Amino acid sequence: MRFRLRRPRPFQAIQARIDAWVLARVKQQPGPVTIPRQRVYILPTRFGYGFGLLALVMLLGSMNYTNSMGFALTFLIGALGLVGMHHTHANLAGVEVSAGGAAPVFAGESARFQLQLRQHGRRPHYSIAAAWSRATPGRPLGPPVDVPLEGTVTLNLALPTERRGWHPAPIFSIASEFPLGLFHAWTLIWLRQRVLVYPTPAADHLPPPQQAPAETGEAEAARSGQDRFAGLRGYQRGDTLNTIHWKSLPKLQQPVVKQFDDPQAPESWLTLDAAPGVDLEARLSRLTRWVLDLDARGTPYGLQLPDRTVPLGTGDQHRHRCLRALALHGAPEAMAT
C-alpha cells in the first residue's frame, strides 16, 4: 500500500503557502540530520478531515439524543485522533537521515539518491517515506520503510536527469502517516549530496578512431573481418541494446552483453577532434559511446580533452575517470574535483 500525498483542493492553496514558508527555512546540510521535533510539520490527511467530520456527526447525534455513551464514544474517537496526531509526529521526529550517495548515471536516466535512515531512540519508527519537495517536478515517492531499532534502512529517491555534469540533490521531504493515516507529518531536508551525470552515449556504434597500430601483415588481413567474439559479461548501464546477448536472457534472468576483442586495435586515443560534428554535446556523446565500446572490448584507450587528459588504460576505474572527465568537460569545478 502506498501513501497518497494528494490533498483535497481547498487545502492546496494553504498547502502552497505552508510549503513556501517551510522551504524558506530549509538549509543545506552535509548530514547526517536528526529530524528535530520542532521541524516536523503536520496536517490532517483527506482521511483525517473525514475522521473529523465523522466525530462531528457523532457529536451532534449524541447531543440530539442526549446519549451519554454516545458522548463517551465520540470523545474517545476525538481523543484517538488527537493522540494519533502526537504519535504521527513522534514517529517522524528523531529519525537520523544521512546521505547514502548516488551512483553516476547517463544523462536521460534517473539518478537514484540513497538516503540512510537510522534511529537512536528506544522505539522503532514505522512507515516512513521520502519524496522530493513539492517544488521538484516529478517528485516520485519511494515506498515507505520501517526504521528498525538497531541498524539502518535505505531509501531510494529517483531523480530524472537531462544534462551531464554534477546534479545536486534537491530538497526532499521525509514523511509519515503512521499509525492512523489521519495526519501527514513531514519535514524538509536538504542534504549536501550530488550525483555525477555522464553524457548520454550516442545511439549508433561508429567505429572508434584508431591510433596507428603496430602494423603486421596478418593483422592487416584480420582487420577487414569482424571483431573477434571474446565472451560475455554482465550488463552495465550504457550498454546498447544490440550488444545484449538476447538468447541467454530467459535462462540467466540477468542480461549479459557480448564482448568483442579487437587485437588489431590495441589502443585508442579519444579526442574531441576525432568525434564528427559541430555540437559539443553531440561530440561528447560520441566520445562517451566510444569509451563504453572500447571498455566493452577491453581495448586500452585514453582520453584527451582540452582541459584534461586521461592516460591510456582499461578497467572500471579507468572507464569512470574518462566518463567523469567527459561529464565535467567545461565545468569550472572539473579541475578541483
Next chain:
Amino acid sequence: MRVDDVLPRATLLRMLAVLVLVLAPHALRLPWWESVAVAASLLWRYAALQRGWPLPGMAVRVILTVAAFIAVYLSFGRINGQHSGTALLVLMTGFKLLEMRSRRDVMVVVFLLYFLLLTHFLFSQEIWTLLWMLSSAVMITALLIEIHHREPLLPFRETLRLSLRLTGQALPVMLVIFVLFPRIPGPLWGLPADAGASRSGIPDSMSPGDIADLILSEAVAFRVQFEGTPPSQRDLYWRGPVFDFYDGRKWEIGFRRNDAPTPDMRFEGAALPYEMVLEPTRTHWLFGLELTDTAALPPETRVNSDAQLVARKRVTERRLYRAVARTDFQLEPHGLSRWQEASNLRLPDDVAPGARALVSGWRNDGLDDPAMIERALRYFRQEPFRYTLQPPLLGAQPVDEFLFQTRAGFCEHYASSFVVMMRLAGIPSRVVVGYQGGEPNGVGGYWVVRQSDAHAWTEVWLEGVGWQRIDPTAAVSPDRIEQGFSESIAGGGAGDAGFWDRGEGLWTATVARWDWLNAKWNRWVLAYGPEVQRDLLSRLGIDDWTEMVLWLTAGVTGLLALISLQLLRGLRPARPADAASREWRRLQRHFARQGLPQRAHEGPRDFVRRLCTQRPEQADLLTAAGTAYQQMRYLQVPDATGLQRLRVAVNALLKAPVDRSGAGPA
C-alpha cells in the same frame, strides 16, 4: 485493481472478524432476514477471498441496494428514524464489503464501523456496553493501523499493542472531555418517533390488567437516594398521573388546560430532599414522592394542576433530578372549582347498579362523608376480598362483578371500584397511579423502585381537609403497603403469583452489589447531562461555561503534552545498561556542551588525547577517567575499584570551572 492490492488477505480476515464483533449486539435486535443478509455478504466476501469467487458486478450491487431499501421499508414502515436507519446502515456496511476497490473504500468501512458502535447506544447503554465499546474501538483502531502500514504487515501482536497504547492514552483525554465538554440540553432537532429505548412503565390510561403486567416486571423504574432519614415504607407513595375520567371500563386523564394553575398546597413538617435517577419513561412524567414541594423544583420541570411533577421534555434518556418532598401536606383544602368538582364526580349513567344500591343504602343510614369512606373500607375488609395478580376476567359491569362476585383483584380493582363508590356517594374522588414502596439497597444506601412496585390508589376530597389519600388495597392487604410488594406476596402465601423470590443471603448481597454498580453507572455516566454537569462542576469551583471551556482546553492540552512528552522521550538515546557507560556518557555530554563532542571516528583513547591538548589543565583527570573507562569496558576481568575511580574523575571534571576564554571548538 484487485482488492488484494489494497487490502492484504490477513487484513481482510481481521476486518471481517471486527465486523462480526461490532455487529453482534445489533443482530439481537434487527429482523432476522437482515442478520441473514449481512452474514451472507460476509460469507460471500470470505469465499471471494478463499475460493476466488467473483465479487458482484455493478448491476447486482444496485439491485441489492434497492432491495435493501425496500426490505427495510417493508419491515419498519419507514426508512429514516432510529430503528430503520440503523437497520439500513448495518445492511449497507455488509454490502460495502462486496465493493472494496480502493483504500478509500477500506477507510469508509472503518469509519462505518466506528459509527455503528454509536448506533448501538441508542438502544442500550448498560455497563457491559462500555467494555464492548472499548474492545471494539481497540480492534477497529488496530485495523486502521494495519492498513496504514506498508507490506509486509506488522505482526498482529504489534498492531494490537499499538492500538491498545493509543486507546489507553486516549482514555484520560476522553474522560476530561466527557466531564468538561458543555452539555447542551437536547434535542437539537426533532427526535424520530421511535427515539430512545423502548420501555415499559406506567401507562397513560388504566384499563384492566395494565398494572398487573407491570407488576410482573422486575425492571427498575427509578432509584432514589434520600438526603436525610428516609420516610417509612408506608409513606413512600411516588405520585404519577392522576386519572379522573372513567368510561365504565378504563380510567384516563381527563381534559386539562395546559395553563391550569398549580393547585393550592400547604406544607407542614420536615422537608425530605432526595435525588432520583429515573429510567426513561418516554413521557413527560417524573415521579415525585407525595407531595413535591413547589418551592424547590428541579430545573425544566413544573407541578401540574394534579400536583404531579412533570418535565418540559419527554424523558427519553435516564434523567437525574433532585426534589424536595413533604409527607405532611394539604392539597386544595379550600375547596374545588365547580369544573373540578364536576369532573371528579362524573360517571357513566349505567355504571354499577349494584354498587349504586349498596352506597345509597349506606347513605340512608345517615353517614357523613368521612363515615362513608370508613364504611367502604370496612366493606373491603369484612367481605372475603383477596389480593391476587391473576384475577378472574370481568365482564361488562366490572365494578359490580368485582364487588359482589369475584372479590379477587389487585390495586387497580380496589382503587377503581372505590372511586366509583365514592362518586356514587357524591364525594369527589380520583385514581392516582404511581409506585408504592421500594426496596432499600444495603450496599449503596438508596432505594430501588421497580415496575413491580407500580400501584394505584385513590384520593377523595373532603371539606376542610382537601384531597386525602385513601389506599383501599391497604384495607385488603395491609402488608402490601407496610412491606412492599414482593414480601407481601411471598409472606402472604398468595402462591398464585408465580413470582421470583428475591431470596436471602449471598445471592441477595450479590444482587444488591450489582444493582449498586448499576445505580452508580446510571448516576454518574448515563444521567450525566446539563444539570449533573453544572452541579458537579460548581462543586469543583467551575461556575459558568466559559470557565468550563477554559478548563477543558487546559486539561486536554495538558494531557496531550504529557503523552507527547512520553512519546518523545522514546527518542532519547537508550540508557546504557552498565554503570561505566553511563559515567562515560556524562563525560561526553559535559564536553559536548562545551563544543567538544566525541567524534564518530574517535575511540575513547583518541577522544581523551584530543581533550588533553585542548584542556591541558584537566589532562590528569581526563587521563584517569579515560584509563578507568577503558579498563571497565575492555578488560577481561574488570577492576572492582575502576568504576569508583571513573566516577570520581568524571565528577571532578564536571565540577571544574569551564574556561570559556581558552580553547573553544576545534
